[in-house]
Amino acid sequence: MSAVGVVGAGYVGLTTAACLAHLGHRVTCVDIDKSKVDDLGRGEVRIAEPGLPELVRAGLEGGELGFTTDLEPLRDTTVVLLCLPTPRAADGDADTRVVDAVLDRLEDLLPAGAVVVTKSTVPVGTAAAIGRRGLRAVSNPEFLREGHAVEDFLNPDRIVIGSADEAAGDAVAALYRRLVAPVVRTDPASAELAKYASNAFLATKLSYVNGLAQLCERLGADVTEVTRTMGLDARIGPDFLAPGPGWGGSCLPKDTSALLRAAAGAGVEFDVLRAAVRTNERQGERVAAAVREAVGGPLSGARVGLLGLAFKAGTGDLRDSPALAVAAKLADGGAVLTGYDPAVDPAELDGSRVQVTDDPYLVAKDAEALVVLTDWPQFRDLDWARMAALAERAVVVDTRNLLDPALLRARGFRRYGTGTRPE
Numbered sequence: 112m113s114a115v116g117v118v119g120a121g122y123v124g125l126t127t128a129a130c131l132a133h134l135g136h137r138v139t140c141v142d143i144d145k146s147k148v149d150d151l152g153r154g155e156v157r158i159a160e161p162g163l164p165e166l167v168r169a170g171l172e173g174g175e176l177g178f179t180t181d182l183e184p185l186r187d188t189t190v191v192l193l194c195l196p197t198p199r200a201a202d203g204d205a206d207t208r209v210v211d212a213v214l215d216r217l218e219d220l221l222p223a224g225a226v227v228v229t230k231s232t233v234p235v236g237t238a239a240a241i242g243r244r245g246l247r248a249v250s251n252p253e254f255l256r257e258g259h260a261v262e263d264f265l266n267p268d269r270i271v272i273g274s275a276d277e278a279a280g281d282a283v284a285a286l287y288r289r290l291v292a293p294v295v296r297t298d299p300a301s302a303e304l305a306k307y308a309s310n311a312f313l314a315t316k317l318s319y320v321n322g323l324a325q326l327c328e329r330l331g332a333d334v335t336e337v338t339r340t341m342g343l344d345a346r347i348g349p350d351f352l353a354p355g356p357g358w359g360g361s362c363l364p365k366d367t368s369a370l371l372r373a374a375a376g377a378g379v380e381f382d383v384l385r386a387a388v389r390t391n392e393r394q395g396e397r398v399a400a401a402v403r404e405a406v407g408g409p410l411s412g413a414r415v416g417l418l419g420l421a422f423k424a425g426t427g428d429l430r431d432s433p434a435l436a437v438a439a440k441l442a443d444g445g446a447v448l449t450g451y452d453p454a455v456d457p458a459e460l461d462g463s464r465v466q467v468t469d470d471p472y473l474v475a476k477d478a479e480a481l482v483v484l485t486d487w488p489q490f491r492d493l494d495w496a497r498m499a500a501l502a503e504r505a506v507v508v509d510t511r512n513l514l515d516p517a518l519l520r521a522r523g524f525r526r527y528g529t530g531t532r533p534e
């Protein structure tokens with residue numbers, strides 16, 4: 112089994128490093144964050160990813176996995192995977208400065224013939240640019256979801272290997288040979304674009320559903336029934352059809368933005384994608400309007416309880432969280448906000464306009480409306496009779512259609528769902 116370098120120990124890098132060690136490779140994982148590296152060296156994983164701490168500890172104990180802040184130990188490594196951040200720049204493009212800076216170092220450090228693999232989501236043309244540095248470049252985009260990182264890495268829908276150099280592509284394919292998945296061997300530009308195209312398609316699917324939900328409300332249809340029917344068509348599929356407060360997270364917003372910039376730069380009017388982004392930008396205002404209706408008056412001074420702050424269930428990640436976008440709209444309207452999320456560290460919202468509590472029942476106390484923003488299944492198990500007793504007005508705006516309408520009704524709640532009539 113080969114010696115592999117992984118640069119970046121975030122969601123993608125740490126998962127990649129731990130899973131490749133699990134698959135039998137010798138992995139050196141490098142991150143610039145010393146305290147994170149120190150924690151990882153002790154087997155302490157900060158992110159909530161099922162199975163990841165176990166794999167990290169097994170790798171450390173077996174000696175297959177090591178962590179360092181120094182790129183130097185990669186000097187003799189012939190395959191290095193870049194799992195570095197590519198956030199949204201001020202102009203909406205992907206900011207590749209971290210990737211570029213690490214490449215500057217690797218260019219001098221790595222042995223001749225070394226293969227540099229981009230697992231980060233990087234603009235089309237990045238592999239070609241790496242090739243011009245004299246390194247052998249392979250695009251190998253990652254499709255894992257937060258909260259399912261290990262499961263997705265070890266059971267991927269596909270493994271994409273984009274390379275102009277067949278032997279370099281073979282070296283990357285060999286890393287995954289123990290996984291059972293279709294392997295797409297293609298050119299680097301197509302591999303790079305396939306990643307953006309997948310995320311943008313998912314985002315578009317969701318904006319379509321969120322628009323549809325509005326239409327259902329106006330026409331007296333139920334979006335759950337409509338999407339259930341649509342999803343039975345194999346060409347559409349049942350996944351990614353749940354309406355909500357908008358799509359967010361560390362990837363969909365920045366990647367749609369970068370793809371729109373790439374399209375504009377190439378002189379392509381990508382109208383569908385532009386509309387999907389615009390629909391999403393307006394979603395927070397739509398939720399705020401529903402809350403205004405639920406409160407039955409101006410938001411100014413109204414106490415509103417928020418259930419869920421993370422961008423989706425199963426993660427404590429607040430990056431581009433639609434829940435925070437809704438909170439901002441409500442706070443702009445003068446609402447007084449209390450929020451609860453089972454995975455979010457309250458300290459992360461210090462100084463924000465949301466008073467974060469670690470007790471979901473405190474969110475209900477004296478509330479004039481409750482708003483479900485994240486699809487945490489445990490919200491279903493709250494004592495809704497107690498929630499009703501604590502609230503000033505028993506009203507729920509369920510942006511995710513998470514809670515059982517019949518149960519809420521039985522507990523005395525008025526419910527505003529998404530894509531359904533209020534009851």
Ligand SMILES: NC(=O)c1ccc[n+]([C@@H]2O[C@H](COP(=O)([O-])OP(=O)(O)OC[C@H]3O[C@@H](n4cnc5c(N)ncnc54)[C@H](O)[C@@H]3O)[C@@H](O)[C@H]2O)c1
Pocket residue numbers: 118119120121122123124141142143144147194195196197209212213230231232233253254255256257361362
């Ligand atoms: N999060 C996801 O679900 C996901 C899924 C697929 C692809 N991606 C893509 O993968 C890339 C990484 O995303 P992520 O979510 O893992 O990011 P992250 O922010 O969780 O992790 C990035 C890591 O890189 C480290 N880092 C920053 N600068 C460094 C440097 N100069 N040298 C070494 N380490 C450095 C940071 O300390 C951090 O630990 C992005 O391009 C993202 O778009 C993310």
Ligand SMILES: O=c1ccn([C@@H]2O[C@H](COP(=O)(O)OP(=O)(O)O[C@H]3O[C@H](CO)[C@@H](O)[C@H](O)[C@H]3O)[C@@H](O)[C@H]2O)c(=O)[nH]1
Pocket residue numbers: 232253254255256257258310313317350351352353354355356357358359360361362363422423424433
């Ligand atoms: O039916 C649905 C499904 C999702 N969402 C929302 O869509 C957003 C994105 O969800 P998800 O895709 O599960 O989150 P990520 O973990 O960010 O994963 C996406 O972004 C990653 C980073 O590029 C990719 O690797 C994954 O394939 C891609 O699904 C979240 O706000 C969800 O709440 C809905 O509103 N309704």
